[in-house]
Amino acid sequence: MIRRTLLATAAFCAFLGAGAAFAEDKVVNVYNWSDYIDSSIIDDFTKETGIKVVYDVYDSNEILETKLLAGGTGYDVVVPTNTFLQRQIAAGVYQKLDKSKLPNIKNMWDMVAERMQPFDPGNEYSINYMWGTIGIGFNKAKVKEALGTDQIDSWSVLLDPANAEKLKDCGINMLDSPTDIIPVVLAYLGLNPDSHEPDDIAKAEEALLKVRPFVRKFHSSEFINGLANGDICIAIGWSGDIFQARDRAEEANNGVELGYSIPKEGTQMWFDQMAIPADAPHVEEAHAFLNYIMRPEVIAKSTEYVHYANGNKASQALLPPDIINDPTIYPDEATLKKLFTNTTLDAKTQRLFTRTWTRVVTGQ
């Protein structure tokens, strides 16, 4: 009796397996950040190639990494940020790209490829999707009311306790992310922003603790709505998120006018890279998807939608002037020189960063 049940189960599984194999040839499973692509791009890709896109989203690198490290995700294309990518390559999460299947790689921007060298030498495992900066998003009217000016060009606007105290009531938000905030605090203090020295981290902690009482919340996504509807007046956040807040405020026509500043002390730039997991079930289709994304007109459409700069040089001629000429999206040469990248933290330094952060955020 038991044996017969087992047989039946096995037969059923074999049936399911056959079904899956049958459906296997024309699918690509994409796992990308939420709200990060113009959905018409996906429809066009399917129309042209006949490959169905199963599109799934996440909202933090940590979630993506946890899934990838557990293995067997079934995803064919994922979009980690540079520092995460480097460690994931070391852990053996990705496969090398087959460049012969990616002719459109000729369109890519050498500036971005060079800056990615420390993270993915030779760009063997990934191509750039979007890149951006960490900066200050602010409500022009409310900041002017509190500080007497809306010309923001320095981190001191919220890292100097005297300023932070004045902005306390209209609301300050910071990303809840030590690897994003500590480097910019180091830059503000004039220290090496990529420092892993415990002494330097301690100085950053001290500076953060001085403004801690004036920060309303540490959160990595709430500030988009907060800025857009006027709940908060200033935030350290990712460039594209702040542009998104600016657009939402414009759409709502609620009188909120937002600005974005790349401070003169410099800031961190980051790169979201598309890569193919080692155990991806649809490698062929994944390459077809990457190659499609590297078409100038496709990635230009995406940039128009998300307001992030992309790593595709050829697409720049196709971008509308209000994006390509916006120095907060495509910084000029002088600003580019002030942007830095951060190397991946080893486990011990990561723990130091996280522990420092917990002390800053919770006071424990």
Added chain:
Amino acid sequence: MNKLGSAVFSRLVIIIPYAWLLFFFLIPFFIVFRISLSTTAIAQPPYTPVFALSDGLSGLWAKIGQFHFDNFVWLTEDALYFNAYISSVWIAALSTFITLLIGYPIAYGMAQAPRSLRPTLLMLVILPFWTSFLIRVYAWIAILKPEGLLNQFLIGIGVIHDPLIIMNTNWAIYIGIVYSYLPFMVLPLYSALEKMDNTLIEAAQDLGCPQITAFWKVTFPLSIPGIVAGCMLVFIPAVGEFVIPDLLGGSQTLMIGKTLWTEFNANRDWPVSAAVATILLLILVVPIVFFQNAQAKAEEQGR
């Protein structure tokens, strides 16, 4: 033959809960415990197991001597973890108490309602479950924030002039937990109170017992199993709660769910987070087992 069949059937029925415990509690716990003894690595998965399942039992015995409990020692070296446990237990205990205070009158009222009304009332208690838990917690943000519904209402009727700051404080967490878990308190209380024989109260009143004393001497003791079940159903998930403090609480709120998240996702330290989870389980299970035993003994003595 028939008798034999029903004996086999009743055996099977007994096996099901044990099988459930084995597959969904003991085996997962064993996996977590095994990770808690390992060390981190840059690999997939990100730890080096202390022993392989292929070693078999003999291999396991051979390696037990080499087990190191560094990850558990680590938890004692930093006050953060202790404080997070204490703070979680405190928040959960206070929320459970408030839930009981609110839930008891609701359940009592339901049990006293006319029999024909009870199914409707029961339905109303369960009704919130028809909406996603996450959406209901988000709705509280709209109610509690400084320019939210609650403050608009209170300012509108002139009770307060400046908005109450509830959002991003522990108060918001208490409100969120009490609201979310209230049905879990009301349902067992209701089932305990509903079963109660009303003639006992009548008898007490006939013998000259005032209504309030009758409640404390008859109704309340008889509803204790419902109180215990309700409190456990609220307290246990509340200790490990992550979503409510993350959405409604402030950055300064320290809870073990968040600590676990940080260890697991930010530090990528699966071994330490497994140790945190193991300790959390011990904190929850040991008192419950102890309590159950005490209760069983008390019941036996009662006979």
